[in-house]
Amino acid sequence: MAQDVDVLALENQVCFALAVASRSVIGLYRPVLEPLGLTHPQYLVMLALWQQDPRSVKELGAALQLEPATLSPLLKRLEASGLIDRRRSAADERRLDVTLTEAGRALRSRAESIPQAMIEQLGMPVAELQAMQASLTAIIAAATRSNG
Template structure:
């Protein structure tokens, strides 16, 4: 950065832009997810399970990059809503597997309209959104590598 740029100016901070963008986009999901009875974090869990099931809680946490203390209450609420089942694995009693119920599987067809709805609400060209998703994935990978090298947790 040049000497004329204030490196500590709020508008120059990547962390600020990421935080505001995240809150703003997640807020757009709220009215879309409410009719499905899902919060945004629950929607992410369902996306992971629609992609692959059953999944162990450990695998689900890794896929979503969530700690067990964060994931467990989400799964309990989804189970109480009748969308998932949690059961001990027959192969390994230490492992807790998560599967979709019929209601959870059926919800997928309703949820299929969500990505297009979000594209329309954002009003951005798909190539721009794809480039943004790619850039964010690179940021996540870089932050993960750095946290692994320093031994620090990336979500704290």
């Protein structure tokens, strides 16, 4: 006789697995990012800017899927650290552009070892991590569609 699955059991919840995985993985980043003077959210902002510089605050928010109220304090701290500059666009005063400073661009070379360090910390095959990233991206897309 098949056992009934408890649909409300904590260990059966996708949200629980995602929350714990997120906290656990972000925790692994903390000691690696600390020597760079970055928190994990700040690292994500820097990744977006290393990919495309300059970007408007609106573009950064869209790329990072962050609301302005969450992004603004991150940008202020990065600016205070001398890694970015924020300036009103000459073409459109309503647009606030974010650019890397020389120090922000230089930090990229120090950050290049982080992905490999995380692979080593997790001790999982790269192919498995890539498949998981693709699955999580699909979950994000599905949740975004559902939230309309």
